[in-house]
Amino acid sequence: MEALKQSNPGIVVVWKHKALVDDVYYSNMEVFERVFWTFGPCVEGFKHCMSVICIDGTHLYGKFKGTLLVATGVDANFQVFPLAFALVEGENISSWSWFLGCIRVHVTQRDGLCVISDRHAGIIAVMNDPNVGFTEPRAYHRFYVRHLASNLKTHVRRNDMRDMFKVAAYQRQERKLVADMSLIGQACTKAIQYIVQVPLPMWSLFHDVGRRYGICTTNFSETFNNVLKGARFLPIMSLVEFTFHRVNKYFTDRRELSQTRSEQGLAYSPKVTSIMEKNIAKARYHKVEAYNRRLHIYQVETKRGDRIGRKGGHRHTVNFQLRTCTCNKPRIFHLPCSHVLAVCVKYSISERPWVDRVLQSEAYANTYAPQFSQDRTILGATD
Known part of the structure; x- marks a missing residue:
């Protein structure tokens, strides 16, 4: 009852x-x-x-x-x-x-x-x-990726399979995910057989289409x-x-x-501000070329600059009408990537529409605005 x-x-x-x-x-x-x-x-x-x-x-x-x-x-x-x-x-x-x-x-x-x-x-x-x-x-x-990775390690008794799976799960681009899965399959048949039993949207960021906001x-x-x-x-x-x-x-x-x-x-909140600042720093090394100004489509080429360990030379297409980038980060994290911000800086365009409403300061303030009542008589209640 x-x-x-x-x-x-x-x-x-x-x-x-x-x-x-x-x-x-x-x-x-x-x-x-x-x-x-x-x-x-x-x-x-x-x-x-x-x-x-x-x-x-x-x-x-x-x-x-x-x-x-x-x-x-x-x-x-x-x-x-x-x-x-x-x-x-x-x-x-x-x-x-x-x-x-x-x-x-x-x-x-x-x-x-x-x-x-x-x-x-x-x-x-x-x-x-x-x-x-x-x-x-x-x-x-x-599913939590770390939980799946831990189960995989237990199943195959190999730490490297756990780590390789986590790398694959966090990939935002299909070609990189396919490549990682291929490596896992070559390294351990038992591991790939275990992984493919779990539907891709349950653990893959690329297949999640942004429902989990990148939370893994x-x-x-x-x-x-x-x-x-x-x-x-x-x-x-x-x-x-x-x-x-x-x-x-x-x-x-x-x-x-x-x-x-x-x-x-x-x-924005402190965390979102930090993410934006890091992406803006990356954007300084990008080269922007307009493909269609009327439709707001741009190509962005990444440059390494003086950043250690960065290869550069990648190209991504940014579409402001659809709010998409071929890196897939805006779709997954609901925030503008460095490629989007590079376009914003060059053409003096606001990045605000790329930031999900629930990640802005107004939502942050509204989340904690409700007050707790001092009436706690419920704590002694019985039915």
Whole structure:
């Protein structure tokens, strides 16, 4: 039996109890089974984040057993964004289905979400269940590259195959991906047989078409697990309250930074600004030639200049109408590459349309603008 408890519009907790325990039915007693919780500011803030959700599970320690399921988003600064939590009996199809179902009901109804996870069988089954609400095109499932690479290493017992696979996964151009896959096949038949069993869009940046914003690692979920360090020893109510305080502090710190940048008129978050500056530095060594000024099509040739280890001599076509570059970086990362910026600099064109809305300072400020309420009576609630 499920019960929703909500002391104010800003906090949602869903309890799930059971009366059947070890095949024994208790008519006058309900036994705790699961609890899901999220906070209003997280729900509101996520509307301004990337359309990406990272999900992960971590075991509880000490006297209180179970598994803590955590869903996080990614903000405009490419930092983890806390979204929802659940305490369940373990990772299985039923618990993941319930958790993701609660997210659909209480957190977000956004379509086109990219859900990134490990290859847990329960998650895979739930993502393919139309009743939960995460099948395509409402959502797209992707795997953490590092998790796949680790599994590959275990499967073939070769560190070099793990590393070669990661290089292939991060390739943004098809010819380079094909070449890397060929090398893996020549080096280890068992490795390539393992890899081809996994659909390309699940791990290849080139085939992802930008749904994951270039996010391939487990760092985002692991980072927030570090934020919750120490919480896994706590009883249920203390765990919920602990997340309240930690997430509130997380919002407060980032609210000050994001609002300051917005007030200063800075267009992008610190991380995006850093990426743009590096790309602008590269653009200085590019040669731009107009192919069709009316259609805004340009060819950009890379030059090595004084950069050590850079070969140069590559040519890419930039189309401003379609917002594409043959390097594929704008499509994958939703940011202008150095080739685009070289054109922008030469012809005094704004790069702003190439920067995804959720990566700009306004979205960054709006993400952390919602305030947490001091009313926490929900933390003592029962159904």
